[in-house]
Amino acid sequence: xxxxxxxxxTRSADERKSALATRLPQHIAHAKTNTAYxxxxxxxxxxxxxxxxxxxxxxxxxxxxxxxxxxKKQRPLGGLAASQWGRLGRVFSSPGPIYEPEGRVADxxxxxxxxxxxxxxxxxxxxxxxxxxxxxGAWILEAGAQALGCTVFPAGVGQTEQQVAAMxxxxxxxxxxxxxxxxxxxxxxxxxxxxxxxxxKALVSGEAFLPPVRDALLARGIAGYQAYATAELGxxxxxxEAREGLVIDEGVIVEIVRPGTGDxxxxxxxxxxxxxxxxxxxxxxxxxxxxLSAFLAGVSPxxxxxxxxxxxxxxxxxxxxxxxxxxxxxxxxxxxxxxxEIGRARLVVTNPDSIDLMTLNCExxxxxxxxxxxxxxxVRDVTKLRAEVRLxxxxxxxxxxxxxxxxxxxx
Numbered sequence: 001x002x003x004x005x006x007x008x009x010t011r012s013a014d015e016r017k018s019a020l021a022t023r024l025p026q027h028i029a030h031a032k033t034n035t036a037y038x039x040x041x042x043x044x045x046x047x048x049x050x051x052x053x054x055x056x057x058x059x060x061x062x063x064x065x066x067x068x069x070x071x072k073k074q075r076p077l078g079g080l081a082a083s084q085w086g087r088l089g090r091v092f093s094s095p096g097p098i099y100e101p102e103g104r105v106a107d108x109x110x111x112x113x114x115x116x117x118x119x120x121x122x123x124x125x126x127x128x129x130x131x132x133x134x135x136x137g138a139w140i141l142e143a144g145a146q147a148l149g150c151t152v153f154p155a156g157v158g159q160t161e162q163q164v165a166a167m168x169x170x171x172x173x174x175x176x177x178x179x180x181x182x183x184x185x186x187x188x189x190x191x192x193x194x195x196x197x198x199x200x201k202a203l204v205s206g207e208a209f210l211p212p213v214r215d216a217l218l219a220r221g222i223a224g225y226q227a228y229a230t231a232e233l234g235x236x237x238x239x240x241e242a243r244e245g246l247v248i249d250e251g252v253i254v255e256i257v258r259p260g261t262g263d264x265x266x267x268x269x270x271x272x273x274x275x276x277x278x279x280x281x282x283x284x285x286x287x288x289x290x291x292l293s294a295f296l297a298g299v300s301p302x303x304x305x306x307x308x309x310x311x312x313x314x315x316x317x318x319x320x321x322x323x324x325x326x327x328x329x330x331x332x333x334x335x336x337x338x339x340x341e342i343g344r345a346r347l348v349v350t351n352p353d354s355i356d357l358m359t360l361n362c363e364x365x366x367x368x369x370x371x372x373x374x375x376x377x378x379v380r381d382v383t384k385l386r387a388e389v390r391l392x393x394x395x396x397x398x399x400x401x402x403x404x405x406x407x408x409x410x411x
Contacts, residue, residue, distance in 0.1 A: 003303070004116075004303070004304070005112065005113045005116040005117065006113075006250075008250040009113075009247075009250065009303075009304045009305070009306070010303055010304065010305055011305055012305065013305070016305070016306070017052070020051070020052060020053070020253070021051040021052065023278065024050055024051055024052070024055075024056075024253070024276075025047045025048050025049070025050050025051055026047075027276075027278055027280075027283060027285075028042065028045065028047035028050045028285065029047035029048075030082065030280060030283055031082070031283040031285050032045070032047060034082035034283070035079055035080055035081065035082050035283065036074065036079035037062070037070070037074075037078060037079035037080045038080075038283070038285060040079075041060050041062070042059065042060075042285070045058075045059060053253050053255060054264075056253065056255065056276060056285075056286060057255070057262065057263070057264050059262070059285060059286050060262065060286065061257070061262040061274055061286045061287075061288045062080075062284070062285070062286065062287055062288065063287075063288035063290065064098070064230075064232065064287070064288060064289055064290050065288075065290060065317060067080075067096070067098045067232075068096045068097070068098060071098065071099060076091075076099060077091075077099060077101060077282075080282065080284065081101050081281065081282050082280060082281055082282065082283055083101070083103060083280075083281040083282075087103070087104070087281070088101045088102060088103055088104070088281065089102050089103060089104040089108075090102040090136075090139065092134060092135055092136040092139070092231065093134045093135065094135055094136075094231050098231070098232075100136055100231040100232055100282075101281060101282055102136065102139065103279070103280075103281035103282070105281075106143070106146075106147050107143050107144050107146075107147035108143055108234065108279075108281075109136075109139075109140040109143055109144060109229065109234030109235060110144070110234050110235045110249055110250075110251045111140055111141055111143065111144030111145075111227065111229065111234065111235050112143075112144040112145075112147040112148050113144075113235065113238065113249060113250070114144065114203060114225075114227040114229075114235055114238035114239075114249075115141075115144050115145055115148055115150075115176075115203055116148060117225065117238055117239070117240045117241075117247075118174075118201055118202070118203040118223070118224075118225035118227075118238075118239070119174075119200075119201045119223060119225075120145065120148055120150060120173075120174050120201060120203065121148065121149075121150075122148055122149025122150065123149060123150070124145075124148075124150045124151070124172075124173040124174050125150070125151050125152075125153065125170060125171070125172040125173055125174075126141075126142075126145045126150045126151065126152045126153065126172060126173070126174045126175070126176055127153050127155055127163075127166075127167055127170075127172040127174070127175045127176070127177075127199075128141055128142055128145070128152050128153060128154055128155055128156075128176050128177065129155045129156065129157060129163065129175065129176070129177030129178070129181050129182070129185070130156070130157075130176065130177050130178075130206070131156055131157050132154055132156045133156070135231065136231045137205075137206065137231075138154065138156065140229060140231075140234060140235075141176040141203070141205075142154070144235075145176070150174075153166060153170060153172060155177075157181065160184060160185060160188045161188060161192070163185055163188075164185055164188050164189045164192060164194055164196075165194075167185070167189070167194075167196050167198075167199065168189075168194050168195075168196065171198035172198060172199060173198060173199070173200060173201065174199070174200070174201045174202060174203070175199060175201075175202040175203075175204075175222075176202070176203050176204070176205075177202075177204065177206075178204060178205070178206045178207050179202075179204040179207065179209050179210075179213050179214075179217075179224065179226075180207060182202060182204065182217070182222075182224075183213065183216070186220065197221070199221075199222055200221060200222060200223065201222065201223050201224070201225075202217065202222055202223070202224040202225070203224075203225055203226070203227055204224055204225070204226050204227070205226060205227045205228065205229055208312060209224065209226040225238070225239040225240070226238070226239045226246070226311070227239070227246075228246055228309075228311065228312060230289055232277075232282070232284060232287060233252060233275050233277045233279075233284065233287060233289070234249075234251070234277070234279070235249045235251070235252075236248065236249060236252055236254065236273070236275055236289075237249060237254070237308070237309055237311075240300060240302040240304060241302055242300045242301040242302035244296065244300060244301060244308070245296040245300070245308040245309060245310050245311060246308060246309050246310075246311050247300055247302075247304045247306050247307075247308050248306045248307045248308065248309065249306075250306065251277065251278050251279070252275050252276065252277050252278065253275065253276040254273060254274070254275055254307065254309065255273075255274040255275075255276075255286070256269070256270075256271040256272070256273060256274070256293060256294060256295055256309070257271050257272050257274050257288075258271050258272070258333060258403075259271060259272045259292075259316040259317075259318065259329040259333075259401060259403045260316075260328060260329030260330035260331070260332060260333040260403060261330070261333045262274070262286065262288075263333075267295050267297065268294055268295060268296075268297065268399075269294060269344075269399055270292055270293070270294045270313055270399050270400050270401030271292065271293075271294065271316070271401055272288055272289070272290065272291065272292060272316035272401070273288075273289045273291045273292070273293050273309070273316075274286050274287065274288050274289070275287050275289060288316075290315055290316050290317050291312055291313075291314075291315065291316065292312070292313040292314045292315065292316050292400075292401040293309040293310050293311060293312060293313050294309065294310050294313065294399075294401075295307060295308065295309055295310075296308040296309065296310060313400070313401060314400070314401065316329070316401060317329070318402060318403055318404040318405075318406075319404075320349055320404050320406050322349055322356050322358060322385060323356050323385060325383065325384060325385055327347070327349075327358075327383050327385065327404065329403040329404060331382050331383050332345060332347050332360070332403045332404065333403070334382050335360070335375065335378045335379055335382050336362075338375075338378045339362075339364075339371065339374065339375055339378065341364045341365065341371055342362045342363065342364050342375070343362075343363040343364065343394055344362075344363045344397050345360055345361065345362045345363065345397075345403070346360075346361045346397050346398075346402060346403060346404075346405060347359070347360050347361075347387070347403065347404045347405070348360075348361060348405045348407055349404065349405065349406050349407060349408055350407050350408055350409075351408040351409065356408070357388070358379070358383075358385060358386070358387035358388070359387060359388045359389075359390060360375065360376075360379055360387045360388070360389050360390070361390045361392050361397060362375060362389060362390070362391055362392065363392055363393065363394045363395065363396065363397055364391045364392075364394070365394060371391065372389040372390075372391055373389075375389045376388070376389045
C-alpha cells in the first residue's frame, strides 16, 4: 500500500508550478464569472495574468471578520458562493453567525488526505467526536473518512459514558475530534475500568495539539496527528510522520502576510494565513483566516514536497481599545507604509499610573530624531491618538506576528 495519498504529494517544484500556472487563472475566472462578490472586487483583474502565488499578492484580501457583514448585506452567503440552494448539499452555521456551504462532491472538505497521512485506511471504524449540531466540524472529518472507505460512528460531543461504552462495544481503530475531548474519554474509560486497546490512531483538530498531549497518547499506544482546517476552506495543512510542521494541502494556496495587510512577509516570519481555495462551489480567493503561522524552510523528511507551515500560532486580529478608541493592525500597517525606512513595527500599549500609553517600536536602520518625530505625527494622523516612537535595531522585535501588544496591567 502506498505511503502517499496520491502522486500530487510528491510532485517536483517545476511540476507544481506548471500545474498552478494553468489552474489558478481558470479559478480566478470562475470566481469572477460565478460570484457577485468577486465579480466586483476583481473587476479590474485579468484572470489570465494571475498564474502564481506571487501574482496573487496584488489581489485584495477578504477576511473572515468581514463575512458577518457581507452575509447580512447580500443573503444568503454574501455573494461569495458560486453554487446556490439545490446544488449545495448542506449549509452550516458557525458563531457570528457565519454560514458555510457544503457542495455535493465526495470529500468536499478534502480531509481524506490528512486522515491517510495519520494512518487511517479503508475498513477502519472511526469514532467521530466533533459536533454534528449546526457547525460543520463533524461533517468535515466524516466526509474524508468515508471517502477513504472508513465507517464512521457519529458520536458528537458530551455523553462521555455512552461514548466510552460504544467504543468498548464497537472497537474503533481511530478517533477524530479535539485532543482535549479524547483525553476526557480516555480518563472516563480509566475511571470505569474499561480498556480501549483497539484505538491506535487519532486525527485531532480544533485546538492546539501540544507535545505533552501527543506524548501522553503515544504512551497509551495511540498515534495522534493534527490537521489545520476551517469551516470556510476545509483542509489547509496536515501533520505527517515526520512531525516537522504541517504540510499544505494540494487543494489550496497558502500565503503568509503581514497582519492588517495583504503583503507577504519574508519566509520564516510570522504573519496571517491567507488561503486561496480551488473549491468551485465556494471559490474563495485570498481569504484571510485571522490565524497566525509561518513557513518552514525546505521539504518535509516524509517525502511530501509541498510547502510547510509551523502550525497555528495564535490570532492575527489584535484590535485594541485605547482611551476609548479602537486601534487596528491595519492602522499600524498604514503608518509603516508612510515610512519606507521602517521594516517591522510593534505597538505596545501600557498603562503606567492607570493612563493608557502607546509606544510604537520600529525596526529601522536610521535612528535620527527626525524619523521618530515623523512617525509619531503619522500615528496621530492615522489613529487620532498620541504615541511615543522608539527606533530599534533591525531584527530585534519578536518574530511572533504581533503588531499590537496589550501589556496593560489591571491589578
